Amino acid sequence: MQEQQRPLIQFERVEYGYEKGKPVLRGIDLSIRQGEFIALIGGNGSGKTTLAKHCNGLYKPTSGTVRVEGKDTVTMSVAEMAGVVSYCYQNPDHQIFQSTVEAEVAFGPRNMGLSETEIQGRVEEALAAIGLIQLRKEEPYFMGKGTRQKIAVASVLAMKPRVIVLDEPTTGLDHHGVREMMALIAALHRAGHTIVAITHDMRLVAEYAERVVVMRQGEIICDDVPARVFAQPERLAEAQVEPPALSRFALEAGLTEPLPLTFDSLYVQMAKKLQERGGR
Numbered sequence: 001m002q003e004q005q006r007p008l009i010q011f012e013r014v015e016y017g018y019e020k021g022k023p024v025l026r027g028i029d030l031s032i033r034q035g036e037f038i039a040l041i042g043g044n045g046s047g048k049t050t051l052a053k054h055c056n057g058l059y060k061p062t063s064g065t066v067r068v069e070g071k072d073t074v075t076m077s078v079a080e081m082a083g084v085v086s087y088c089y090q091n092p093d094h095q096i097f098q099s100t101v102e103a104e105v106a107f108g109p110r111n112m113g114l115s116e117t118e119i120q121g122r123v124e125e126a127l128a129a130i131g132l133i134q135l136r137k138e139e140p141y142f143m144g145k146g147t148r149q150k151i152a153v154a155s156v157l158a159m160k161p162r163v164i165v166l167d168e169p170t171t172g173l174d175h176h177g178v179r180e181m182m183a184l185i186a187a188l189h190r191a192g193h194t195i196v197a198i199t200h201d202m203r204l205v206a207e208y209a210e211r212v213v214v215m216r217q218g219e220i221i222c223d224d225v226p227a228r229v230f231a232q233p234e235r236l237a238e239a240q241v242e243p244p245a246l247s248r249f250a251l252e253a254g255l256t257e258p259l260p261l262t263f264d265s266l267y268v269q270m271a272k273k274l275q276e277r278g279g280r
């Protein structure tokens, strides 16, 4: 079996409710494999955050099972799982509470019970990867949203998780901040991290994700590569999701190959089509 194919996180018939008799997750079956870049999409309240928080055991299923590297999350603490799966909060202020950037980034590794030398090495490495080394002694509280979001990602990275779950990592960032954050996430993916990202930005899904999981009222209604997911506008409308402009263009132009939905790939397909027509 290829490394890419090994399930790292496995949901089986997972149900979850915050209140009795009001299920929020309804029979989730999902396998997340090593090296994937998954976008989790769906309307407000469809259960994305609730599902994401099951990936690292922040929440445990009401029924069904979630297995991380084959182990039932019911039997593991979040700290135990931190080296495998880490969750990055939608609002960095829910995550950041130390008085300096380096103390914040050191918090996770310290919680994992690592030695001081190992902790310092990891802090250095994570801050360098995110490009924040010069801010290590600064106080995170006064920094802009984009920088606080990056500190939150560095804190997660310092735990060296195989899977990074990001809850709306670009919300509240300006265009430049969105581009920077997505470039950073793409680099983490290239470096071997499995990425699960919740987002409402379909343009980013089309551009970066390799697989899209669509939720509606606590269920997964679609799970496929972006081009095939976005080729089902009626289905997506049920989940209050509108396909990005590029995929609508691709559909109308009859470009059906499930390539990444970027201008470049559509251009290549268009050129091929025109060549075929010219050759006839």
Ligand SMILES: Nc1ncnc2c1ncn2[C@@H]1O[C@H](COP(=O)(O)OP(=O)(O)OP(=O)(O)O)[C@@H](O)[C@H]1O
Pocket: 018, 019, 024, 042, 043, 044, 045, 046, 047, 048, 049, 050, 051
């Ligand atoms: N702590 C909580 N207590 C009670 N109900 C909750 C709690 N958190 C979420 N819910 C409810 O569970 C449902 C799913 O919420 P969840 O946050 O998982 O959805 P979501 O798809 O992430 O939404 P959004 O896109 O708005 O962030 C919603 O009806 C929400 O009101």
